Amino acid sequence: MVFLKNFFERLIVFKSYIKYHFNIVSLKTCSKNYKWDTVIYIVGIGPGSRDYVTEKAFDTVETSDFVLGSKRSLEIFEINGKRMELTLNLKNELYDFLKNYKNSNSKEKVSILSTGDPCFSGLLKTIFSFDFIDQNDFEVIPGISSIQMAAAKAKISWEDYNILTIHGKEENLKKLLDFVKNDEKVIFLPNNLKNDIKFLIENGISDEKEITVLENLSYSNERIITNKISNLVKNDYSYLLVCIIN
Numbered sequence: 001m002v003f004l005k006n007f008f009e010r011l012i013v014f015k016s017y018i019k020y021h022f023n024i025v026s027l028k029t030c031s032k033n034y035k036w037d038t039v040i041y042i043v044g045i046g047p048g049s050r051d052y053v054t055e056k057a058f059d060t061v062e063t064s065d066f067v068l069g070s071k072r073s074l075e076i077f078e079i080n081g082k083r084m085e086l087t088l089n090l091k092n093e094l095y096d097f098l099k100n101y102k103n104s105n106s107k108e109k110v111s112i113l114s115t116g117d118p119c120f121s122g123l124l125k126t127i128f129s130f131d132f133i134d135q136n137d138f139e140v141i142p143g144i145s146s147i148q149m150a151a152a153k154a155k156i157s158w159e160d161y162n163i164l165t166i167h168g169k170e171e172n173l174k175k176l177l178d179f180v181k182n183d184e185k186v187i188f189l190p191n192n193l194k195n196d197i198k199f200l201i202e203n204g205i206s207d208e209k210e211i212t213v214l215e216n217l218s219y220s221n222e223r224i225i226t227n228k229i230s231n232l233v234k235n236d237y238s239y240l241l242v243c244i245i246n
């Protein structure tokens with residue numbers, strides 16, 4: 001009789017242990033899957049060279065089921081999932097992809113590659129502009145911005161500078177002009193450097209004014225020139241440019 005009592009007591013303890021243990025395990029798996037499966041990552045990949053990509057970015061991209069980015073961004077990574085190369089029509093391509101992704105209730109992990117830092121003149125703003133996208137739909141992995149890289153190369157403290165992008169935002173040319181007229185320091189991403197410089201000259205800025213032009217940062221053809229505006233207009237440049245005016 002005592003033997004039977006002991007046996008049943010032990011059985012109950014064992015059952016509770018199994019029940020508790022499996023509930024915890026399934027809860028853990030569930031919460032892990034929930035976060036892992038549903039989040040889209042907007043990944044900052046730095047100025048271009050692998051040397052400036054964070055460990056976190058590598059890890060996120062290389063464990064993704066789907067990776068979207070420009071040709072030069074995709075080339076940095078070893079992509080194990082599917083890939084989609086974004087073209088100049090990137091806004092529409094991203095819109096269509098994300099709309100389908102949300103509608104299909106997909107559980108695939110998606111990384112969207114954004115050069116530099118996604119939160120500076122990057123894909124964060126583009127993706128937020130989509131009416132069906134909600135703040136909880138994605139996470140942002142920060143990257144080294146071309147602005148930071150330029151400041152490091154020029155050995156300046158960027159908190160002392162006005163930061164501006166004219167890239168696709170020509171309305172900011174007027175702001176640039178005001179900064180230069182007021183002798184304020186500026187770091188800016190040009191839209192079309194020669195045209196931007198012509199605008200400054202046409203609006204009263206001396207062509208003796210010096211600008212530092214930092215081109216193709218982190219790539220093997222990186223070039224950094226400090227010269228007077230009158231000389232800078234004579235050169236040709238790639239589209240990867242950051243400019244500093246002191």
Ligand SMILES: C[S@@+](CC[C@H](N)C(=O)[O-])C[C@H]1O[C@@H](n2cnc3c(N)ncnc32)[C@H](O)[C@@H]1O
Pocket residue numbers: 047048114115116117118119120121122123144145146147167189190214215216217218219239240241242
């Ligand atoms: C759409 S904006 C993206 C900016 C990016 N989110 C960042 O934080 O650097 C693209 C512009 O960034 C600048 N840029 C990006 N990579 C660069 C690089 N490696 N060297 C110089 N400028 C770069 C150029 O002005 C380029 O036209």
